Amino acid sequence: MSNITTYLAELKMEELPQEVEKELAAGKDPKEILAECQEGMVIVGEKFANEEYYVSDLIMSGVLFKEVAALLEPHLKQGDVEYKGKVVLGTVENDVHDIGKDIVGNMLKASGFEVVDLGVDVPPQKFVDALKESDAKVLALSCLLASCYDSILATVNAVKDSGLRDQVKIVIGGGPVDETIVDYSGADAYGVNAQDAVDLCEGAIK
Amino acid sequence: MSKYDDNYQLLIDAINFKNKRPLTSFSGPAVGAILSGMTIAELVADPVKGTYKTIDFIHEIDDECGGINLVNSIPTGLNMVVQISMLWYSKVLIPGIDIGENTVWQVQEKKLIDSDQYDEIIKEGFGNFAKKNIIPNIIDIDYMNKYLKIFAESQETIFNKYKDMGYPITQDFRCPTTMIPFEWLSGMRSMSELLLDCYTQLDKVKEVCDAIFEEKYAETEAGLEKVKTNRDVVGAWTGGWRTASAMVSPKIWDTLVWPYMKKSAEQVIHAGKISVLHLDQNWNRDIERFGELEEGKYILNTDGMTDLRAARKKLPKTCFMGDVPATLLTAGTPEQVYDYVTRLIDDIGPEGLIVTAGCDIPESATRENIVAMFKAANEWS
Ligand code: B12
Numbered sequence: 001m002s003n004i005t006t007y008l009a010e011l012k013m014e015e016l017p018q019e020v021e022k023e024l025a026a027g028k029d030p031k032e033i034l035a036e037c038q039e040g041m042v043i044v045g046e047k048f049a050n051e052e053y054y055v056s057d058l059i060m061s062g063v064l065f066k067e068v069a070a071l072l073e074p075h076l077k078q079g080d081v082e083y084k085g086k087v088v089l090g091t092v093e094n095d096v097h098d099i100g101k102d103i104v105g106n107m108l109k110a111s112g113f114e115v116v117d118l119g120v121d122v123p124p125q126k127f128v129d130a131l132k133e134s135d136a137k138v139l140a141l142s143c144l145l146a147s148c149y150d151s152i153l154a155t156v157n158a159v160k161d162s163g164l165r166d167q168v169k170i171v172i173g174g175g176p177v178d179e180t181i182v183d184y185s186g187a188d189a190y191g192v193n194a195q196d197a198v199d200l201c202e203g204a205i206k
Numbered sequence: 207m208s209k210y211d212d213n214y215q216l217l218i219d220a221i222n223f224k225n226k227r228p229l230t231s232f233s234g235p236a237v238g239a240i241l242s243g244m245t246i247a248e249l250v251a252d253p254v255k256g257t258y259k260t261i262d263f264i265h266e267i268d269d270e271c272g273g274i275n276l277v278n279s280i281p282t283g284l285n286m287v288v289q290i291s292m293l294w295y296s297k298v299l300i301p302g303i304d305i306g307e308n309t310v311w312q313v314q315e316k317k318l319i320d321s322d323q324y325d326e327i328i329k330e331g332f333g334n335f336a337k338k339n340i341i342p343n344i345i346d347i348d349y350m351n352k353y354l355k356i357f358a359e360s361q362e363t364i365f366n367k368y369k370d371m372g373y374p375i376t377q378d379f380r381c382p383t384t385m386i387p388f389e390w391l392s393g394m395r396s397m398s399e400l401l402l403d404c405y406t407q408l409d410k411v412k413e414v415c416d417a418i419f420e421e422k423y424a425e426t427e428a429g430l431e432k433v434k435t436n437r438d439v440v441g442a443w444t445g446g447w448r449t450a451s452a453m454v455s456p457k458i459w460d461t462l463v464w465p466y467m468k469k470s471a472e473q474v475i476h477a478g479k480i481s482v483l484h485l486d487q488n489w490n491r492d493i494e495r496f497g498e499l500e501e502g503k504y505i506l507n508t509d510g511m512t513d514l515r516a517a518r519k520k521l522p523k524t525c526f527m528g529d530v531p532a533t534l535l536t537a538g539t540p541e542q543v544y545d546y547v548t549r550l551i552d553d554i555g556p557e558g559l560i561v562t563a564g565c566d567i568p569e570s571a572t573r574e575n576i577v578a579m580f581k582a583a584n585e586w587s
Pocket residue numbers: 055094095096097098099100101103104140141142143144145146147171172173174175176190191192193194196197200290294310311312313315397447448486487488509511532533564565566568
């Protein structure tokens with residue numbers, strides 16, 4: 001396993017950026033560094049699934065991944081990074097929980113998706129606008145409040161009204177979301193964790 | 207004996223694992239008023255009216271479900287926006303003013319302080335620091351003072367009303383407690399920034415947590431002195447949300463959560479009160495640690511994510527209060543709710559069990575589901 005992968009998997013806050021700088025200076029291909037980081041994120045996900053890591057560790061892996069991406073950016077040429085696909089992500093209207101959404105966003109990025117993150121308390125129309133603007137084929141909604149099921153419904157309906165529904169897969173998740181809410185809202189599928197989010201988005205773009 | 211005295215005795219029995227039947231407790235600061243036709247904006251604007259609506263609501267439900275023994279988190283005339291701002295040190299948008307009439311208060315968790323201000327907190331004291339740097343940024347002082355005055359004027363009558371109706375209050379605001387500093391710092395720093403500090407400068411975070419806790423502990427001590435001899439002030443809560451076992455790594459939990467949570471609970475217990483540990487999210491990993499507290503003096507109030515069946519094996523004599531999930535109370539059917547409660551009692555037994563909603567009954571719950579939750583406990587055999 002490369003140093004970069006190990007440092008990310010072990011959440012080495014100081015060593016990882018140093019190693020990235022060192023390897024960049026030595027002329028290593030930034031795409032390779034990115035790939036090694038993505039490998040590290042997969043290990044973090046596995047450790048979480050095995051209860052070796054907890055939510056705080058997932059958040060920290062996201063912070064580290066972002067930091068490395070910022071270091072690599074000036075070295076990457078346009079078109080260097082090939083994205084698997086685009087996902088519009090956000091927490092639905094009237095809900096401000098973002099810890100889970102951020103983890104989902106980071107895991108999606110780490111597995112090669114371009115993510116348009118709209119933040120929290122996102123009104124339905126804003127999701128539609130972002131879908132149009134980005135041409136994304138997946139919409140991922142996070143919802144932690146039972147009182148916000150109607151926000152999921154309203155978002156799905158807004159996508160329908162915009163005429164985009166048959167081009168966009170809508171996946172949902174967050175604490176209280178399950179199959180009943182998929183039926184209630186007319187979304188396509190739900191997931192219980194960030195790995196599910198990645199699998200669902202991969203399925204959606206196939 | 208009055209209904210109040212009966213219920214009081216049942217509570218003491220349940221905490222000491224001597225009850226034969228499960229108890230029931232109503233917990234929900236907003237749902238009673240909302241289901242009685244108030245909007246969230248009206249409830250926030252007139253918390254006293256909202257409280258009396260809730261009291262009437264509990265009374266009606268009590269008749270329908272075969273009896274409610276206790277109340278836990280209930281409105282007491284305090285404006286929810288003021289309460290939540292102070293609880294989390296975050297700005298809260300006001301329904302009817304900043305956001306829609308029926309939109310639930312929104313907590314705007316964002317970075318209000320930088321990590322280099324930890325030293326300021328240590329030097330100036332947390333109270334002074336918050337007064338200067340936090341409170342003016344999260345709430346309109348006139349708005350806050352207006353509602354604190356209303357609360358001060360109405361609370362005694364309201365507490366007496368709950369008593370007249372026969373309900374001991376397990377989580378009583380008259381009884382102060384010391385919060386876990388991590389929860390406050392999360393509100394002020396935002397959780398991801400605070401975690402970053404935990405991974406990069408844990409010693410500093412610990413130092414600031416110690417300083418905050420010490421100061422608050424002393425204030426609590428003085429407050430407890432005032433209510434020590436008041437038998438009706440039964441218990442006080444210490445809450446954990448972002449500090450749940452599933453949320454933070456063992457190192458953070460062992461350093462920044464449990465030492466404070468334990469001391470906070472012990473402080474309440476030492477004053478002769480019951481410590482209600484309000485545990486949202488999943489506490490499975492560390493649940494055994496609560497066994498370090500004095501048996502028969504505390505209640506674990508979980509929200510459906512902690513596995514009570516596993517917890518019962520590890521804490522055979524601890525009183526549990528929970529844990530019907532908010533989602534089930536909103537989106538489930540009365541049959542599903544009834545079933546959930548029946549299975550819970552079947553599996554962990556009625557002794558040391560108080561049936562209530564996970565966290566609180568959400569304002570989106572249906573009346574039928576609330577009745578079904580209590581009915582299931584009362585009809586269990
Ligand atoms: C932390 C927290 C807060 C923090 C939020 C901080 C933040 N920046 O997000 C604060 C303190 C601000 C907060 C506020 C409130 N909260 Co809150 N909060 C929680 C708590 C303790 C943890 C949530 C969390 O972060 N979990 C960890 C993350 C990683 O899990 P997650 O979000 O579920 O995400 C994972 C999966 O679900 C999935 N996932 C998430 N999104 C998506 C999307 C897709 C597409 C997919 C596939 C998967 C996926 O992947 C993630 C990673 O594994 C829960 C307790 C609980 N039992 O969940 C309550 C909880 C969610 N809150 C609740 C409530 C009621 C509130 C308040 C209304 C409180 C109040 N009385 O005012 C306010 C809400 C204000 C608002 N308008 O939103 C209730 C909701 C009840 C309900 N179901 O309706 C809960 C369940 C507490 C309870 N037991 O009652 N809260």
